[in-house]
Amino acid sequence: MAGIGSSNAGEVRTATGTGVLYVLDTCILVDHLRGYPEAREWLGNAIRQSQALDLACSVITLAELISGLPRTSCQSQEAVENLLSLMKVVPVGEDIAHRAGAYVREWGASHGVGIADALVAATARHLGVPLVTIDKRHFPMDDLEVVVPY
Secondary structure (H helix, E strand, O other), X not given: OEOOOEOOOOOEOOOOOOOEEEEEOHHHHHHHHOOOHHHHHHHHHHHHOOOOOEEEEEHHHHHHHHHOOOOOOHHHHHXXXXXXXXXXXXXXXXXXXXXXXXXXXHHHHHHOOXXXXXXXXXXXXXXXXXXXXXXXXXXXXXXXXXXXXX
């Protein structure tokens, strides 16, 4: 699982030069791992186009996927690791953390935006790329492009 080029301060580079075109929300990867045909088709197409399309996810998505695994299933963990090896896993730096905090402050009470979704959204915003999700209601931010693929 490679991270996007980081500076010494742990910050991720912005969209210029990252090659990332989408940040994937956890729900897209969960649907794929559960074998949902729409998710498998969309993600399969995106991965096949990887020469021109780089995918990324937040390190928060990694934590969410690992936390949802059965305790005794090595096969499930291997499936998650294999899937994540196909994309960049973006760490949370100060810029992402600040933006996520502002998202929760702005949208938490009115829309129920929690810190995990805010961190995922802030990752996409930081990179200047769309967020791919099926849970659009979790991402009401007006400075974020959201793509619902299926």
